[in-house]
Amino acid sequence: VSGEEGGRVRGMDTLASLAACLAHAQRHHGPVDAMLLTGDLVQDDARGYLRLAPLFARSRAPVHCLPGNHDLPAEMADLLSRRPFSTDPVVRCGDWTLLLLDSSV
Numbered sequence: 001v002s003g004e005e006g007g008r009v010r011g012m013d014t015l016a017s018l019a020a021c022l023a024h025a026q027r028h029h030g031p032v033d034a035m036l037l038t039g040d041l042v043q044d045d046a047r048g049y050l051r052l053a054p055l056f057a058r059s060r061a062p063v064h065c066l067p068g069n070h071d072l073p074a075e076m077a078d079l080l081s082r083r084p085f086s087t088d089p090v091v092r093c094g095d096w097t098l099l100l101l102d103s104s105v
Contacts, residue, residue, distance in 0.1 A: 003047030014043075015051055022055055032061050034093050039068020039103060046075035059084040064091050067104040 001007075001014045008014070025032075035056070042048030056063045063084045067073040077087045091098040 001042050001048035001052045003042065003045030003051065005051075009043045015055075018052060019055055034061050034091070035059065035063045036066065036091075036098075036100075037063060038066045040070045041065060041067070041076065042071060044070050044072070046072050046079060049076055049079040053080065053085070056084055062086055064088070064098075064100065066100040067102050069104055071104050073102060073104050 001018060002009055006013070041052060061084065063080075063086070065076060065080050065085055065087050066089075067076050067087075073087075080087060089100045089102065091100060
């Protein structure tokens with residue numbers, strides 16, 4: 001997600017696209033036990049975390065965040081540190097244990 005209001009990444013309004021994907025998933029595939037946001041949540045701009053957070057703010061399911069090469073892991077951990085978000089690299093969900101491998105550079 002771009003850090004700027006109305007910002008685009010490679011011509012795409014990524015916040016609007018994420019909102020549409022999330023709405024579709026909620027309509028057709030909910031409820032869920034947890035969500036996993038994997039890599040490149042932002043395009044090298046920590047303000048993007050503040051822009052995407054409201055989309056998930058009312059989620060009853062935990063939202064696990066995994067940084068990718070365009071993310072800023074320290075800022076992600078700081079700005080997405082409150083429920084429903086988690087940046088813990090080990091996720092336990094029922095009988096599953098997931099190890100989230102940080103691919104940020």
